[in-house]
Amino acid sequence: MTRPIRMRVRLDGDVAEIRALIDHPMETGLRKDSKTGELVPLHFIRNLTVSLDGKPVLEAQWGQAIARNPYIQFRVRGAKADDEVSIEWVDNRGERGHASTKVPPAG
Amino acid sequence: MKMRADRRSFLRSWAAGAAATALGWLQPVLALAAGWNKAAFEAGNIEGAIQFAGVGEAIPSEDIVIKAPEIAENGAQVPVEIQSNIPGTDQILIFSDKNVQPYVGLFEFRNGAEPFISTRIKMGDTSKLRAVVRANGKYYVKMREVKVTIGGCGT
Numbered sequence: 273m274t275r276p277i278r279m280r281v282r283l284d285g286d287v288a289e290i291r292a293l294i295d296h297p298m299e300t301g302l303r304k305d306s307k308t309g310e311l312v313p314l315h316f317i318r319n320l321t322v323s324l325d326g327k328p329v330l331e332a333q334w335g336q337a338i339a340r341n342p343y344i345q346f347r348v349r350g351a352k353a354d355d356e357v358s359i360e361w362v363d364n365r366g367e368r369g370h371a372s373t374k375v376p377p378a379g
Numbered sequence: 380m381k382m383r384a385d386r387r388s389f390l391r392s393w394a395a396g397a398a399a400t401a402l403g404w405l406q407p408v409l410a411l412a413a414g415w416n417k418a419a420f421e422a423g424n425i426e427g428a429i430q431f432a433g434v435g436e437a438i439p440s441e442d443i444v445i446k447a448p449e450i451a452e453n454g455a456q457v458p459v460e461i462q463s464n465i466p467g468t469d470q471i472l473i474f475s476d477k478n479v480q481p482y483v484g485l486f487e488f489r490n491g492a493e494p495f496i497s498t499r500i501k502m503g504d505t506s507k508l509r510a511v512v513r514a515n516g517k518y519y520v521k522m523r524e525v526k527v528t529i530g531g532c533g534t
Contacts, residue, residue, distance in 0.1 A: 287493075300501065300532050302479065318415045329492040335420040337475060337483040337501045337532070339456045345497035348490070 277371035281357050283378040288351035290322060290330075292359055293343050294369065300336045317342060317363045324348050324375075325355040353377040419482045425509075428474055428482040434511045434518045440465060443521035445510050451502060454531030460497040463512040463519075468494035470513035477506035479532060501531035 275295040282289045294317070301314030316336040321328050322344075329348045358372035419431035429435050446460035461471050471494060473483040478501070486496045494512065502508075505526045512519050 298501075300479075302532050324490065327490040329488070329490050330496075331487040331489065332484060333415050333420075334484040335480055335482050337478050337480065339499035339501050339531070343497075343499050346486075346488070346495055347493045349493065350491040 275369050279373045281375050288348045291345045298340045317361045320361040323358045425476040425481045437511050437518035437520035440519035445523045450526045452528045454502040454527040456499050457502050458499050461510045463494040465514040467515040468512050472511040474509040475502050477504040502527045503530045503532040
């Protein structure tokens with residue numbers, strides 16, 4: 273199963289602002305299913321890496337308290353148009369996600 | 380840090396002899412080989428989480444800026460922004476003291492990334508939000524109270 277990642281990158285000078293929204297339930301293991309009353313099993317992203325032009329720029333370790341459909345926004349210096357921005361994650365079940373886009377021209 | 384460097388040099392030497400298509404397939408898997416601090420994330424109180432995360436000696440600092448709502452109506456989606464103005468910052472760690480498991484996450488900034496992160500977290504209850512940053516190997520901390528109307532861990 274592929275979970276979509278939405279990415280937006282903006283270049284201002286040589287600073288790339290990277291925003292990403294990752295489709296993932298981030299289940300805490302404490303939520304009860306409204307129909308069955310059973311606890312929904314723990315299911316959350318543990319590791320996420322964002323790379324710019326092949327080099328890691330953000331490496332994250334997460335617990336289940338990152339909100340559902342995780343959102344991140346951060347900035348990287350030394351970026352230029354056409355650099356590749358890629359995101360990848362792995363969760364506690366070993367499921368993985370990956371997406372990439374190009375840095376657009378400044379403006 | 381040493382392990383990472385070793386891994387990269389291994390990757391480089393290995394990549395030289397590998398077909399480009401094979402590399403394209405393998406790279407994402409290898410780049411994610413970073414660790415996950417199980418003891419810290421599974422700690423059931425803030426003292427344990429801080430101890431296992433190795434940040435017990437953090438020095439209070441006003442050079443860390445936490446942006447978060449004073450009152451969060453929905454604890455399931457609390458927007459949080461953390462900026463470190465301490466030179467040499469390469470990590471930001473987030474804790475929500477009263478969560479069932481207080482350690483929320485670690486963000487490490489490398490290769491030109493600025494020490495700033497904006498994200499959304501879950502808060503189970505009204506609690507201190509704790510931002511710890513690492514700068515030149517030392518840890519610094521700033522706290523901020525967030526009132527939560529409806530807790531976000533069982534939703």
